[in-house]
Amino acid sequence: GESVGLHLPTLSVQEGDNSIINCAYSNSASDYFIWYKQESGKGPQFIIDIRSNMDKRQGQRVTVLLNKTVKHLSLQIAATQPGDSAVYFCAEILNSGYSTLTFGKGTMLLVSP
Amino acid sequence: EAGVTQSPTHLIKTRGQQATLRCSPISGHTSVYWYQQALGLGLQFLLWYDEGEERNRGNFPPRFSGRQFPNYSSELNVNALELEDSALYLCASSLGTVGDAEAFFGQGTRLTVV
Numbered sequence: 001g002e003s004v005g006l007h008l009p010t011l012s013v014q015e016g017d018n019s020i021i022n023c024a025y026s027n028s029a030s031d032y033f034i035w036y037k038q039e040s041g042k043g044p045q046f047i048i049d050i051r052s053n054m055d056k057r058q059g060q061r062v063t064v065l066l067n068k069t070v071k072h073l074s075l076q077i078a079a080t081q082p083g084d085s086a087v088y089f090c091a092e093i094l095n096s097g098y099s100t101l102t103f104g105k106g107t108m109l110l111v112s113p
Numbered sequence: 114e115a116g117v118t119q120s121p122t123h124l125i126k127t128r129g130q131q132a133t134l135r136c137s138p139i140s141g142h143t144s145v146y147w148y149q150q151a152l153g154l155g156l157q158f159l160l161w162y163d164e165g166e167e168r169n170r171g172n173f174p175p176r177f178s179g180r181q182f183p184n185y186s187s188e189l190n191v192n193a194l195e196l197e198d199s200a201l202y203l204c205a206s207s208l209g210t211v212g213d214a215e216a217f218f219g220q221g222t223r224l225t226v227v
Contacts, residue, residue: 008153032212043117043203043218044156089155093212100169101146101211103156 008087010108019077021107023090028071030092034101035064035075039086047075047088077109085111115139117206117219125225126194134189134222138206144168145187146207146216147179151200159202162187163210194226 013019025033031052036044050057050064050073057064063076073090087108091101118137126132138145147159158171162181176192185206191198201221208214 036218041220043205043220045218046215049215091156100158100161100171101156101216102158103148105155 008106008108010110012110012112013080015080015082015111015113017080019075019080019084019109019111021075021077021088021109023073023075023104023107025071025073025090025092025104026102027092027094028068030094030102032093033064033066033073034091035062035073036089036091036103037084037086038089038106044089080109080111082111082113085109117204117217119202119204119219119222121222122220123223123225125227127227128194128196130194132191132194132198132224134191134202134204134224136187136189136204136206136219138185138187138204139217142206142208142217143185144207144210144214144216145181145185146205146211147187147189148203148205149173149200150203150221151197156203160189191224196226199224199226 034049035047037047038044048059048062048064050066055066061078065074087106089106090104120135144163146161148156150156160179161169165181179189181187201223203221205216205218207216
């Protein structure tokens with residue numbers, strides 16, 4: 001399940017399940033969004049991106065959905081594997097001209113074998 | 114091809130001291146970004162350098178500063194260290210502006226202020 005508190009929200013799933021990680025972004029003018037994966041002791045790694053003129057984009061085992069009406073992004077991971085365990089961040093660009101990525105607080109995904 | 118490299122990996126300083134963190138971007142990348150990641154928090158944007166110039170700055174006090182060298186490597190300096198500066202400092206580089214090109218992150222420098 002998912003819990004929110006002083007610590008990162010955590011999503012615990014079983015191996016093979018589909019995972020959905022949600023993110024509320026802050027600025028309706030943002031026009032580019034990225035999901036990053038950060039494993040323990042490593043820097044964030046690009047997973048998938050989407051522009052504001054799209055509402056869905058698919059990659060390998062991952063799908064990003066964008067709902068501009070409610071400023072909501074989701075990352076769907078199919079057939080989740082233990083190697084997917086990490087913290088996932090969504091990021092938005094508030095002003096493409098100034099090229100600043102603004103990150104959300106992140107969600108920890110824990111995958112049990 | 115080497116990724117973004119940061120040094121040192123870990124740094125321990127006492128309150129009031131200065132810290133210098135270094136970043137080497139991927140070869141050919143001209144933009145370098147610095148982020149602070151405090152424990153349990155998301156990444157907070159610090160600085161963006163491109164072609165040797167500071168292009169944008171996050172909401173941090175002036176004691177956070179940096180520069181970009183002609184070879185596009187970058188340095189982040191934190192003066193008058195405070196305990197709350199303890200964090201993972203991440204550097205990223207991109208070929209162009211983010212939005213046009215992917216940003217690649219280094220593994221970070223863990224700064225501990227005691």
